[in-house]
Amino acid sequence: MDNVHGFDGDLNSGLIDGVDDEPVVDEPKLxxxxxxxxxxxxxxxxxxxxxxxxxxxxxxxxxxxxxxxxxxxxxxxxxxxxxxxxxxxxxxxxxxxxxxxxxxxxxxxxxxxxxxxxxxxxxxxxxxxxxxxxxxxxxxxxxxxxxxxxxxxxxxxxxxxxxxxxxxxxxxxxxxVDAELQAQLDAEVQAAVRAAPPRATTAPIWADGPSAEREEADDTAGADTDEDETRSPAGPAANLADQLMLAQQTAAAVRAADTRTRSTLYRALGRAHDFAAAADRDPGSYEALLDAAGITLQLRAPMTPVVKLVFGADYDKTRLTEYAAVLGYARRMAVPTGGLGDFLDAFDGGIKGVVKAERALRQPAAKPKPDRRIALARKPVLASFALETGVPVGDYVVLLARSGTNGEVQVVASIGDAGLTEKAIRAAG
Incomplete structure (x- = not known):
C-alpha cells in the first residue's frame, strides 16, 4: 500500500493545541x-x-x-x-x-x-x-x-x-528481490561492513520520508554511513542548501494529513534548529538562500526567516510565529544540534510550554509604579483648619468646597470614597 509523504494542503489547524492528543504513527521501513x-x-x-x-x-x-x-x-x-x-x-x-x-x-x-x-x-x-x-x-x-x-x-x-x-x-x-535472496544479501552486506574500517560521513541524504526514524537503527546494524543524515545532518562536508531541503522535506510531512503527529512535528522543528545552527556557521550562504526565496533577514526576530525557509513563507502565520519562538528558546537554552526533539519531549507542555516560556522571557519587566503618596507628602500645605472627617492621621481625604467671596473657600463635605480618594491623589501627584 502506498505511503506517500508530501504537501497535502495546509491541514495544520489545531496542530499545536491538539498535538498531545495525536497518535504516534509507526512508519514503514523504506x-x-x-x-x-x-x-x-x-x-x-x-x-x-x-x-x-x-x-x-x-x-x-x-x-x-x-x-x-x-x-x-x-x-x-x-x-x-x-x-x-x-x-x-x-x-x-x-x-x-x-x-x-x-x-x-x-x-x-x-x-x-x-x-x-x-x-x-x-x-x-x-x-x-x-x-x-x-x-x-x-x-x-x-x-x-x-x-x-x-x-x-x-x-x-x-x-x-x-x-x-x-x-x-x-x-x-x-x-x-524475494525475501530469501534479500536475507542472504543483507547478511553478506552486514558481514562486509563489519569487516571494513569505519568511514566518516561525507554528505547528508536528501529528504525525510517514512524511513527517517528507522535509519538510525539501520546504521547501528551496519548500514552504509553515507546515508546517516539522521545522526549527523550537519557534517563538515554538508552543503547549507542541502540541509535546508532536508529540513523542508521534513516540514512537508507536517502539512500532510496522514503524518500530522507530534513526532513528525518535533523532527521537523529539530531539522529547522539544526539548519539554523549551520546557517550561523555559514552566514554568506544563508543570506544567499534568503535572497533567492525573497525573505528578509530580521534582526529582532532572527528565527522567523529560518522557519519561513523551512516551512514556506505562505505557511500559517500563527504557526510560523510559534515555531520561531521554539527555535529562539532552543538557541537561548543552547540546545545542541540534533537535540531539540529530546528537549521538546522532556519540556513540560511540549511546544506549547516552550512558546509560553519564550514569550515570558521576551516580555519586558514591568516598571514599578510610583508611590504618589510620597510625592504628595512633599507638597506644601496650602491651608490648615480643624474638621472632623474620621480619617486616620496622615491618610488622605477628599473635601468638597465651593468658592466664596474675597478668595474664601467654603468646605461643604468630606467624601470617604476610597476610589475617589485614589483618583484625587493621582491627579495631585
Whole structure:
C-alpha cells in the first residue's frame, strides 16, 4: 500500500493545541540508496538555480531533453490548457521504458493506473495547491507484479512568473528481490561492513520520508554511513542548501494529513534548529538562500526567516510565529544540534510550554509604579483648619468646597470614597 509523504494542503489547524492528543504513527521501513536520494538533491538544486529571484523558474529556461543527469528519469507536465487532463510535454527515456509507454501516450488520463509514472502524476494537484516543490517516497506493486520502492520530487514552473502552468518531476526507483535472496544479501552486506574500517560521513541524504526514524537503527546494524543524515545532518562536508531541503522535506510531512503527529512535528522543528545552527556557521550562504526565496533577514526576530525557509513563507502565520519562538528558546537554552526533539519531549507542555516560556522571557519587566503618596507628602500645605472627617492621621481625604467671596473657600463635605480618594491623589501627584 502506498505511503506517500508530501504537501497535502495546509491541514495544520489545531496542530499545536491538539498535538498531545495525536497518535504516534509507526512508519514503514523504506531503504532507498544515497544515489537515488542525491539525484533529487541535484534536481532541486537545478530548480533553485533557475529561479533568478522569481517566485517560480521560467519554463523557457528548462531544457529537459538535454539534462543528462536526471533527465531520463523526468517528466514535464503542461497545464496551459487546463488542470483536468494535463499534457505530457516530455517523458524521459528511462521512465518511458520502465512504464512501457510509447509515443501515443500524451495525456495524464492515458497513463496506466499501476505504472510508476502514475505514482508521480498522482500528486500534481498538491503542488498547484501549495505552490512549492514537494517530495515523496513510497512502495507499491508495479504493473509487472514487482514490489517497487520509489522516491519522487515535483517542482513548479511558470510561463508568466505568476501562474503554475508547468510541473517538472523526477523519480527514481528500485525493485525488491524475494525475501530469501534479500536475507542472504543483507547478511553478506552486514558481514562486509563489519569487516571494513569505519568511514566518516561525507554528505547528508536528501529528504525525510517514512524511513527517517528507522535509519538510525539501520546504521547501528551496519548500514552504509553515507546515508546517516539522521545522526549527523550537519557534517563538515554538508552543503547549507542541502540541509535546508532536508529540513523542508521534513516540514512537508507536517502539512500532510496522514503524518500530522507530534513526532513528525518535533523532527521537523529539530531539522529547522539544526539548519539554523549551520546557517550561523555559514552566514554568506544563508543570506544567499534568503535572497533567492525573497525573505528578509530580521534582526529582532532572527528565527522567523529560518522557519519561513523551512516551512514556506505562505505557511500559517500563527504557526510560523510559534515555531520561531521554539527555535529562539532552543538557541537561548543552547540546545545542541540534533537535540531539540529530546528537549521538546522532556519540556513540560511540549511546544506549547516552550512558546509560553519564550514569550515570558521576551516580555519586558514591568516598571514599578510610583508611590504618589510620597510625592504628595512633599507638597506644601496650602491651608490648615480643624474638621472632623474620621480619617486616620496622615491618610488622605477628599473635601468638597465651593468658592466664596474675597478668595474664601467654603468646605461643604468630606467624601470617604476610597476610589475617589485614589483618583484625587493621582491627579495631585
Amino acid at each position: 531503504e532507498i540508496g544515497s544515489d537515488e536520494r542525491r539525484m533529487h538533491v541535484r534536481a532541486y538544486n537545478h530548480w533553485v538555480s533557475l529561479l533568478g529571484g522569481r517566485a517560480y523558474p521560467s519554463i523557457e529556461d528548462l531544457d529537459p531533453a538535454n539534462i543528462a543527469d536526471f533527465g531520463p528519469h523526468a517528466v514535464l507536465l503542461d497545464f496551459s490548457r487546463g488542470v483536468e487532463d494535463p499534457v505530457i510535454a516530455y517523458l524521459g527515456s528511462a521512465l518511458r521504458a520502465e512504464c512501457d509507454l510509447d509515443s501515443s501516450v500524451t495525456l495524464i488520463s492515458q497513463v496506466p493506473s499501476r505504472s510508476l509514472l502514475s505514482r508521480l502524476t498522482d500528486h500534481y494537484l498538491q503542488i498547484i495547491a501549495n505552490r512549492a516543490p514537494i517530495g515523496f517516497e513510497a512502495e507499491f506493486v508495479s504493473q509487472r507484479g514487482f514490489n517497487t520502492m520509489y522516491r519522487g520530487i515535483l517542482m513548479p514552473f511558470s510561463s508568466d512568473e505568476d501562474t503554475i502552468d508547468f510541473i517538472y518531476g523526477v523519480i527514481n526507483w528500485k525493485e525488491l
